[in-house]
Amino acid sequence: MLQTCALVHTNFGENVEKQFKHQKPTDELGALAYGAAMVARMYPNYALFAELTESSDQQVFANILNLVWEYIGGKNQRIDFHKQQDKLEAITPDPEAFDFYGVWPAMDATVALGSLLAACELWDADEIDAIELVSLSTIGHYLDVMEEVGDDSPLYDAEEDYQQALWKAIEHHKNSRTQLVAAVRNVVKERVVSNIGLEAG
Numbered sequence: 001m002l003q004t005c006a007l008v009h010t011n012f013g014e015n016v017e018k019q020f021k022h023q024k025p026t027d028e029l030g031a032l033a034y035g036a037a038m039v040a041r042m043y044p045n046y047a048l049f050a051e052l053t054e055s056s057d058q059q060v061f062a063n064i065l066n067l068v069w070e071y072i073g074g075k076n077q078r079i080d081f082h083k084q085q086d087k088l089e090a091i092t093p094d095p096e097a098f099d100f101y102g103v104w105p106a107m108d109a110t111v112a113l114g115s116l117l118a119a120c121e122l123w124d125a126d127e128i129d130a131i132e133l134v135s136l137s138t139i140g141h142y143l144d145v146m147e148e149v150g151d152d153s154p155l156y157d158a159e160e161d162y163q164q165a166l167w168k169a170i171e172h173h174k175n176s177r178t179q180l181v182a183a184v185r186n187v188v189k190e191r192v193v194s195n196i197g198l199e200a201g
Helices: 014-020 028-052 057-072 081-090 103-121 125-145 154-172 177-190
Strands: none
Touching: 028 057, 028 103, 028 125, 028 154, 028 177, 057 081, 057 103, 057 177, 081 103, 103 125, 125 154, 154 177
């Protein structure tokens, strides 16, 4: 399993700890859709890193995530998730090879996608919790770098708003797989910035 150094930033404040305990889907389908949407919101962080390093690896990331959406939507149940993990490993940036901050949120995005793949291959709700934790860690690391102190950042508020929007979409459409996935993906499309405020490309 991929690891992230950003996870050292887990000494969250009380408000953020409460946010991590918010309502979220507990059934497998709803939780996978929720996890995929959380990863999708981290994608711009990876895409910017790929752009800055003149790489096209963001397309590999996007392709893997699209396969997961197909799996969740019931359109493709024959995905080799182990193979996708290998592809993801190949595009995971090494922080020791780059001397700028962008490598960290990019790596976090790959870690989150790795957790999502693991949950698809062998269902484990802890993998979805891990995605949430990585996203919060990315925000915490970013705020540390920007020397912003406290857990009342607008980034945390935006994260909570996004999570609640996903929850509502999943609850409202929980009786229809097709509608649930479509509703969740619409929430993703409506949010044009990542968890640290980068615009989606």
